[in-house]
Amino acid sequence: MLPSPLKRIGQPRRVPHLMGGPPMPHNAAPSADGVVRAPRRVMAWPCAVLAVLLFCGSARAEHFNIDLTVTGKTDSASASADTSPPAQGRHPRPVCHAKVGEDLVLQFFFSSNFPHNVLHKVTVRFYVAPEKKAAQDAPADRENAVTQGHFVMDFKPDTGKVGLRQRLKIDKPGVYLVRVESENSDSDHEHFSAIDLVVE
Amino acid sequence: MIRWVAAGLLLMLYAAPAGLRAGPFVISLEVSDEAKKQTAQLQPAAKANAIVKRPSLKAAAGARFTAKWKVSSGSKELMKDVLVHFYVVRIDKPGQMPPPLEPKSVVIESALTMDFAAKDITSGELQFRPLGAGIYLVRIEAQDPAQPREREYFAAMDLVVK
Numbered sequence: 245m246l247p248s249p250l251k252r253i254g255q256p257r258r259v260p261h262l263m264g265g266p267p268m269p270h271n272a273a274p275s276a277d278g279v280v281r282a283p284r285r286v287m288a289w290p291c292a293v294l295a296v297l298l299f300c301g302s303a304r305a306e307h308f309n310i311d312l313t314v315t316g317k318t319d320s321a322s323a324s325a326d327t328s329p330p331a332q333g334r335h336p337r338p339v340c341h342a343k344v345g346e347d348l349v350l351q352f353f354f355s356s357n358f359p360h361n362v363l364h365k366v367t368v369r370f371y372v373a374p375e376k377k378a379a380q381d382a383p384a385d386r387e388n389a390v391t392q393g394h395f396v397m398d399f400k401p402d403t404g405k406v407g408l409r410q411r412l413k414i415d416k417p418g419v420y421l422v423r424v425e426s427e428n429s430d431s432d433h434e435h436f437s438a439i440d441l442v443v444e
Numbered sequence: 445m446i447r448w449v450a451a452g453l454l455l456m457l458y459a460a461p462a463g464l465r466a467g468p469f470v471i472s473l474e475v476s477d478e479a480k481k482q483t484a485q486l487q488p489a490a491k492a493n494a495i496v497k498r499p500s501l502k503a504a505a506g507a508r509f510t511a512k513w514k515v516s517s518g519s520k521e522l523m524k525d526v527l528v529h530f531y532v533v534r535i536d537k538p539g540q541m542p543p544p545l546e547p548k549s550v551v552i553e554s555a556l557t558m559d560f561a562a563k564d565i566t567s568g569e570l571q572f573r574p575l576g577a578g579i580y581l582v583r584i585e586a587q588d589p590a591q592p593r594e595r596e597y598f599a600a601m602d603l604v605v606k
């Protein structure tokens with residue numbers, strides 16, 4: 245079962261592993277044969293170069309972390325943050341399959357990854373809206389959205405966040421775009437996460 | 445005469461429930477379908493097993509609702525890491541206090557955290573469809589972690605779906 249937004253957002257001290265707290269020590273875990281081995285020595289300087297490159301990439305990139313999930317009875321899909329422009333982002337959208345009338349759960353967590361200052365009056369908008377086909381570049385038909393909504397809030401550096409969990413059913417077969425996005429984030433690009441939902 | 449009026453106003457203010465006196469948050473909630481709407485404002489806290497009188501909206505099953513809420517600071521002090529929590533949950537009878545938020549009973553739930561300086565505002569607008577006929581509690585609440593847990597600031601209404 246997906247965690248409640250309150251549990252994940254409102255009680256960070258109780259669930260630090262969900263809130264980006266210190267990771268479990270992976271190098272002490274048993275390997276496939278069940279034996280716990282000491283971490284292997286690796287060449288230090290290539291790792292350092294790789295770490296610097298990765299750090300530069302992530303430092304350049306994102307103001308927000310996004311986790312978007314759609315869960316049905318037999319299928320689910322998750323997506324993380326992408327950026328626009330281009331309008332449809334840089335990564336292909338995951339696809340989730342569902343039946344007409346099936347119980348679906350939409351969930352997202354949208355959190356600040358920007359360390360410098362408060363981002364004021366950011367709009368976080370989400371919707372589930374029909375589209376003609378999966379992976380289409382054209383915008384979805386938000387006039388006929390199955391559900392939609394938005395929040396307007398200030399994002400505190402690194403710790404500001406918003407989450408939502410919603411149950412819904414879709415009555416008509418078709419392809420739907422599930423998308424959560426930022427607006428007015430005081431940047432030259434906006435952030436979003438999206439999934440194609442195919443209802444048969 | 446003016447003295448008597450002033451004294452009366454002071455007496456009314458003193459007699460008002462604690463939750464209605466000037467608090468750290470100003471909260472409003474509006475729920476509407478295509479035909480009608482209902483509003484609620486900041487309400488006083490009640491005991492866990494109490495049945496309270498609060499605004500109510502009646503609607504037909506299958507209707508789509510829009511909830512609009514707004515939480516703003518009514519304090520001059522900075523309030524840090526305030527949790528703003530909204531939910532729609534199925535309940536047994538009108539006026540019932542919030543039940544545990546079991547996933548099977550919750551239609552929609554959201555939570556956000558932010559700091560509130562004087563006059564800061566956050567707002568939300570969310571569409572939802574109830575899970576079927578029944579009674580639902582629609583509630584927006586703000587919790588300042590610097591205040592005792594039992595101090596609740598919220599606005600709520602019943603949604604009766606037939």
